[in-house]
Amino acid sequence: MKILPFSNISTLLWYILVPYIVFNMSVYGQEAISFKHITTTDGLSQSDVNDIYQDKFGYMWFGTHDGLNKYDGYGFTVYNPDSEKPGSINSNLIYNIVGDDEGNLWIGTTGSGLNFFNATTGKFVHYRHKDGDSSSLSSDHITTLYLDSKERLWIGSRNGLDMLDLSLPSKDFVFQHYNSVQTPFIAGWDGTMIHTIYEDKNGQLLVGSPSGLFKLAKDANGKDYFGSITSTIGLPNAAVRDISEDSLGRLLVATGQGVYGQVKGKGEMLQKFYDGDFSTLLVDNDNRIWLGSNDGLLLFENTSGDTLPKFTDRFVYDSRNPASISKNIIKSLFLDNTGIIWIGTNGGGVNTFDPGRKKFRHIRNTSDPNSLSYDKIRAMYEDSHGTLWIGTEGGGLNMLTKKNDNGSYNAFKHFNSIQRTFALTETQIGNRKVLFIGTEGSPGLFQLDISNPNKVSENNLVPQEFLGGVFSLLTDSEQNIWIGTYGSGVHRWMRTKNEGEYEKEVFSHYSNSTNSVPSDIIRSILEDSQGNIWLATGNGLSMISAKERYKKRPKFISYTNNPENASSISHNYILSLYESHSGELWIGTFGGGLNRYVKGKGDTADSFISYSEKDGLPNNVIKGI
Template identity: 30%
Template sequence: MSAMIDSRRRWRLRRGALGALATLVIALRAPLAAADQPPRAERFSFRRLGTADGLPGDSVYCMLQDGSGYLWLGTFSGLARYDGSRIVVYRPVPGDPESLPSSLVFDIHEDSSGTLWIATDGGGLARYSRDSDAFKRFTHDADQANSLASDRIFAVADDTYGWIWVGTADAGLDRLDVVNGTFAHYGAASGLPSDTVRALLCDGDGGLWVGTTAGLARYDRDGDAFTAVASIGTVTVRALASDDDGAVLVGTEGKGAFRLDASSLGASPLMLGTGSGRLLVRALAKDDYGRIWAGLDDGGLRILDPGSGALASVRTDAESPGGLSHDAVRSLLVDRSGLVWVGTRGGGAAAYNPRSKAIARLAPEGGLPPFEIRQILEASDGALWVCTDGGGLVRASARGEINVFAHDESDAASIPGDRVICVAEDRDGRVWVGTDGAGLARLDPSTGGFERFARNPATEDSLGGDTVWALLVDETGVLWVGLEGGGLDRFDDETGGFAHHRPIHGDEGSLSGNSVRALLQDSRGRMWVGLWDGGLTLWDPAAGKAIARFKPSSDADSLADASITCLLEDGSGRIWAGTGGSGIDRVVEVGGDIRFAHLSMADGLAGNDIVGALEDGRVAVLLHV
């Protein structure tokens, strides 16, 4: 799908880009705070990441997003670093002491200084250096009492005092002094319930929790010893996670999961559905909606909303290629964008977007006209307005209810034409609709009727043309209308007439072309006008004249193309202009001078015909046909 979205939540789909579109899947983009309003039916669709994508192995036992945003995945075939498009793999290299010491990676941890620590089974502990892209190994040495107690490491964490804690498979818990590289050892004599440490957690208050094969223990810093948590019992603790209020979530082997009060040490079971008290919980996480995710040994996922008690169970479905990749869940991670990553044994990793809770599927069988979609607008009331090329205007409520506004020759208050190109909402909640050949219309939501505006050569202040390609309500509430062949019109709400702005030969204060395809008001209040036949005009909306006009020239840093298709201001205030055949340009302003930096297929774009530009929160995403 080729689309664009601007700061007013407007998507534009270029004519011809979709063919005969029969189904529309729309993210309503509900805020994360709306966790107390779950959807009627949530569809868990995952984006999978496996060996076919470059992972070294399909058993993902641990995951971490580091401070730079990279996703690290520990597998039984090496360590992977993922940047969203490319995977870099680290494995042991014979004869290279700075390579990863073992392919069996059980845990990854980033400490407060930004250093990465890798827990391996058989290779000890490794510290990763970003500067050298190499590993320093910490291993057991029988001749050194202060070396690592065992090379079989299951867990690693750091506390607020800068200590690195290392949980071993068979030699208790170690504490690393990073300054001198020595380890202190803790075992049964220190109150540890077992010498096999499966999970570690340093909570927000600095408390250290240790999950072992014989129960849970908390570190007493004053006594430099551990105290067993009686409420959890002597069960094997497989997973630990922090809850929002300082409580600790505890996943066990065969006893389900608990919520532990960090002050009273009282534990209450999490109600995870069928067999809740017998589940083997291998991983725990809490998403941005406040829901608790429990990864089961061979039973997929259980997802609990603590507030409502609502529970979802997610299992692998061979008939659903977008479903969970495997039922054997080994790790969970909620990244900073809110995506939930699920690491499995045998199925690689899979990412789920909780925002898809608010996704509704709109299709012809539900009332959506079976025509191409030109633009989508999310209105102030949460409804979606969908422009179709031949099916009129569609309103989809937040609940997915569809209402179609179609042209009716016998009804003067109906929409003037069914080929709808663009839509905008003004300050009063009125919806403006631009059509292909039938002019402009304004919908009164209270009556459902349209007031029509069309070109009338006998009336000077009538609409300047009947094909409306772009609409913009500026920061003062004024409506601007971009026309095919008719320039730019400004609507006067008091008189109901239009002021026309067209190119005038020799007048640098006029528009640079007749066909307006894109309109944008930037964060500085300036208005940018993208023209199909005249490049780009920087417009002063108050004065009603051009500040500057830009077209291609022999200068390398001039505008790349005279045909502008879309405009975007990103989160850093940079202006991007998509073109009809020369890629996308970024406006560069230095000392009041405006030049352009170019991106095209030569720089890695998949195509030079840019339909739309969308910022996803981290980078600008370009879409083309």
């Protein structure tokens, strides 16, 4: 097991509304987790995945029986021995991978020693055992690798433990050996292989072998050695396969005779909390414990330091479920820097699962008369009272007050006179809170007094004198209303001194004017943090600057696709707009994927960076961000 330390990564999270299938599952259970499989069909060189690692650049690396695999999320680069290519890797049998802060890798093989991969040059340097050379590796059969906080690389093999001080120049590298016949040595070691190496939160180095657990200590002369602590902490005389700690700082040890953990108040003594033979152990970001075995993947809840972890479930291959784990023999586990768990199997390639991914609950129309009125949703809005409004395409408008929301979503009030609701926004008129409702047809706009959520009624709907359908609404920072239509341009209703009255203007497209709105189809409207008004239109992205927004005839600045300019917006039909917390404007299109607006500086023109299916989007139609 390896956990990559968290890196300082700034992440933009966007929700993209595309067609999907969601299985209604319990939180955890055999049917609760859908595993994604990465196999030879996807480019993985071989299906036995002995080790997994993520480098500083975010690339995933897999050690297999047919080479070293680098995965970028889309495809593979496979490193195999090549006698005609100097600097290639020297073995196909890859068992261990660790890396440093520069992105370089150390790779353990079985039979060909240790390889160093230079991330800058892309070449490998080989380190082998040499008979008669005490500074070389103890064995070419590497079983485990660990890079500690002091820049020491620890190499476990079939012939003991070696240490390489990476703080030294490579020309001064000397392998320091720890085994029963050398000084420093491993006291009580039976001469067989090393299974695992781990540095705990206090910087204490622990080593697991078929003979139990060993700790780095100093002898009477002040020299380092590894002494057995198997019996002193309550472990049986069994093989120690993996070691970790939970977020509470408790030591966890996976052995051939069960998994052991510490309990608060019991000191360093370990207690068994599950029986079995386990090969690998991982603690996720929620402090849950995952154990790999020859009979599937096991999960344990681990919420209190006063009690031992509790078994929750076992995940095994199920031929009837294509989303089950691909094979039962688990060889490696890895937690990446986003919290996703990667699972290496024997014969089933790689499996992945994101434990932080939220489970979707479905809110649907049912036989309950107070359920959601219709399943096709076009608009959602939460008003200042916390009331949830849901507009449907054919089933009217739904209202759920905070008072009536008991979590079951079966207390909706229905407004059936408005069958198709496309947009919602709230404004303040005097001492009244008013909801504007955009609909299909004429009139396309309604007002509803929502000042008292308990007295809101369909009888209070007030149609406005507005011809045509309304697809988008915005209440700006000055409480003015912007109304986007499907074919009649954008309407601006500016507040006057008379309560409830507006000065109304319509801005339409004029083919002979480059300063008009580029299309009369307005799908979305957004006011950014600088006070600019952005319009998603049927023929490009358009903006009214903060200085122009209240003018009688404001100037529209528009952005359209230019096939000969890769930095232009990727598509002319704009569906959705979003400004991030950092002030970046994101634009969703109808076929051109996702765009990020980049404001020009000085003489540099404004530009766009686009993201499409080739960059990992599931679809190029972005309906919501």
